[in-house]
Amino acid sequence: MTKQFTHLDSHGAARMVDVSGKEQTTRTAVATGILHTTAEVVELLGADGLPKGDALATARIAGIMAAKRTWELVPLCHPIALSSVVVDLALAEDSVLITATVRTTDRTGVEMEALTAVSVAGLTLHDMVKSVDPAASLDAVRVERKEGGKSGLWERP
Amino acid sequence: MTKQFTHLDSHGAARMVDVSGKEQTTRTAVATGILHTTAEVVELLGADGLPKGDALATARIAGIMAAKRTWELVPLCHPIALSSVVVDLALAEDSVLITATVRTTDRTGVEMEALTAVSVAGLTLHDMVKSVDPAASLDAVRVERKEGGKSGLWERP
Amino acid sequence: MTKQFTHLDSHGAARMVDVSGKEQTTRTAVATGILHTTAEVVELLGADGLPKGDALATARIAGIMAAKRTWELVPLCHPIALSSVVVDLALAEDSVLITATVRTTDRTGVEMEALTAVSVAGLTLHDMVKSVDPAASLDAVRVERKEGGKSGLWERP
Amino acid sequence: MTKQFTHLDSHGAARMVDVSGKEQTTRTAVATGILHTTAEVVELLGADGLPKGDALATARIAGIMAAKRTWELVPLCHPIALSSVVVDLALAEDSVLITATVRTTDRTGVEMEALTAVSVAGLTLHDMVKSVDPAASLDAVRVERKEGGKSGLWERP
Amino acid sequence: MTKQFTHLDSHGAARMVDVSGKEQTTRTAVATGILHTTAEVVELLGADGLPKGDALATARIAGIMAAKRTWELVPLCHPIALSSVVVDLALAEDSVLITATVRTTDRTGVEMEALTAVSVAGLTLHDMVKSVDPAASLDAVRVERKEGGKSGLWERP
């Protein structure tokens, strides 16, 4: 087995890998996650496509703000100038689907930024609903698609 | 249905709820999550209980640091003086189990801090393994147990 | 004239004054400010008491989050454990009135936290409306009332 | 009326708009604000053009540091690499005029950064003078001039 | 040898140790450091006890602000409510002596906060003087004295 983590050197020490040789190109990543909760909570969050109060807005804004701070949270991520962040929240019967789409024109991909937006939007939903549903669960936080850069398009199989 | 989110006022506006009437007592919360990845990645992370290089340490430290910043990330969380944070990572066949235990002596519970530690440790693992396994998924981020304060002990059913 | 700024020592050097001798008591502060803009902008923000979209929620949440970070922004402010933050936005004919109420149980007052919440909510409104009204102005950012602590109640004359 | 806020999508949801198609050009913005206080406070701040102690320096530095953190405070602002920030404080009879000039070579304008520098310099002055003048007021925080980018020069009418 | 680092558990994993059993008492720490530079630089910084411009104020304020953020920078430090921070800068022939005194009423000592204030004041002096003296060196960053808490007074031997 010859594969290695690029974030570790040959002695296993963590490092922020050198991207100075990479090109500044437009890169996009889409990540998703699901907050599993109860039908009662979903009804409190909204109905008929209409949000009730600021609950969803709070999660959306928290996700956008967190995407910008990914490099402060994840130790080996590069600081990246994000060009756009969109966080979409869709209510299902007893769950909320979170989708984050992030774009940059920089030297490295933005899948971590999309995953961070999803996670923090999910944490904020957790916080919002916990007085009604302390047992909620955030699941399937993962990359769906990324494109741009040398490695090109990747889509979840 | 008379239940409401405590984070919204009667008009639906987001607010940071008043905890000044609550007592400063010792409160503990435990949260968990699972990074699903591949057996190959787990082997790169460690073997026989011995971590290889800084990979797990990086995630552990990221989780601890993020717990302290929960109130910066989750808009309606109160700033809390954390007394202790422990992040434990256990390697399974093709997954990593993340457990965070957080304690405070303050006016509000720390389940959001425990969930944030788990999420950011999970994001950091995502970042570490993504060059080998871009399809990894963070699942089951949820509270297992909380105790202390007026509401007392809660355990996941 | 014998008055002096408490934030400067006798040589004029900035310092964070010692509050260790003060008591931890409940303290409240209310601050206000006004964003002057156009009737067209106010109509885009909402009508008949109903906000249109996330515009007001974004400002409200930004104000709440900034209140918690006051001590990071204002160099000589003490870190304070805020018990509650409420940001209220009221639409008038061609302006938005911003009111922030902040409470703590700590060793120093929270008027700076209330002023910071108002200012950053105001900045966020500036940002929201600037594509339609680049000439908007944030005015009258000031303390209306503070109570608690040794100095007791102060109300704007 | 067809105007809309660019920060909201067609459903009213907040988003960080896509600037990846914009060019990286030099952009400058100037914002101002006025702290209205008392003649006594102004005398404590300085005389004959000479500042007394660190009071003005503290506000100047707070404004510069805040400009760099605008994107952390204002939810839908893009992270921008600032090329220069200058904060100027001019003492008048019973007020302090704050002027911030910010420059970048990036994909979006810097008027929010200039407004943030003015606001936080103003908050810091509020904090400095509050032991002598709790009734001070920060007024007229607004953009005076911006240039660069596709929309070119804008000056306050 | 039976001594161990309290920040590591029995398996060597980093953790934030539990201080919930400790008492909230007044604790003080003093740390110092020296920036070695040139006589030319010291002359530019000030003369006859009078600072020239904002150079020393910038370092003093940076040190105070950094002390409050110690727990964000040093991974295993607890968030602490600082009661006071004083940073003193004394010019010598070809060096600047930095002294930071920090006080809290909390569950753990503040020597890390004092060391952080010294280090960041020193970094800021490095930054200020580097255009004239790129060879400057920050030395002897260390604790001089700490008191309070169960371990009582410690003074550098």
Add this chain to the structure above:
Amino acid sequence: MTKQFTHLDSHGAARMVDVSGKEQTTRTAVATGILHTTAEVVELLGADGLPKGDALATARIAGIMAAKRTWELVPLCHPIALSSVVVDLALAEDSVLITATVRTTDRTGVEMEALTAVSVAGLTLHDMVKSVDPAASLDAVRVERKEGGKSGLWERP
């Protein structure tokens, strides 16, 4: 004497200097520092080139994360998009040698980022060892080498 600090204007006021006219080129800086402690502490940190537990990893990661936040800590530093950060820790008899290498492709040098990485790695070692050696000292925090940009190569004489 005609030299002046570039960070101060002709009146001595602090400012963030304008780098918009500079070119985006690859720039590298190397800084070092030494934590002087005891042989007993070094033995606890590792032996035979093998670290014991997370102690060194914690310092390494703290240094990397701090390098990215230099512009938040040092008031007049520009925000810079770092391309790589490596922090190396070498155990000697009774000391730890810290070396940080930072690279960017931006408009200004990264010696402050390298110095910040060294300082915060050093602070983290201070924190790790303080229960065993409260008298440890961080020394010789200085730039060893920088290259790139108009001023070209500089090496410590």
